[in-house]
Amino acid sequence: MTSVHSILSKILTSEKVLLPESEEYKSSNSTYFTAWVNETKPSYIAAPTSVLEVSELLKALSPLLLKRELQIAIRGGGHTPSGSSNIENGVTLNVQGFKGISLNDDKSIVTLGVGET
Numbered sequence: 001m002t003s004v005h006s007i008l009s010k011i012l013t014s015e016k017v018l019l020p021e022s023e024e025y026k027s028s029n030s031t032y033f034t035a036w037v038n039e040t041k042p043s044y045i046a047a048p049t050s051v052l053e054v055s056e057l058l059k060a061l062s063p064l065l066l067k068r069e070l071q072i073a074i075r076g077g078g079h080t081p082s083g084s085s086n087i088e089n090g091v092t093l094n095v096q097g098f099k100g101i102s103l104n105d106d107k108s109i110v111t112l113g114v115g116e117t
Helices: 004-011 023-028 051-066
Strands: 044-046 072-075 091-094 101-103 110-112
Touching: 004 044, 004 051, 051 091
Parallel strands: 044 091, 072 091
Antiparallel strands: 101 110
């Protein structure tokens, strides 16, 4: 069986795969709005910065997800008061890197990246 770490490492660069012993992991995992969500410890924090990376991650992790051998959570700005934005012993997909605010040509539609605060 392919390990979760090897799947993440095939798709993301090493600085986008945060491990529990790293300072980047500790920093990222301590900035949730709700204190008890800060105490949740995922096995990995994955920080994709493109739709392609998210798609590839979900495709590669799907066999483990379907067999219920792995759970994931999606973290946006970290303000969700429920525990849905972090997962104990799973993979938290941190999409805070999806930044950007744009207007369409006639300025009638604003698009916000999910990582915007």
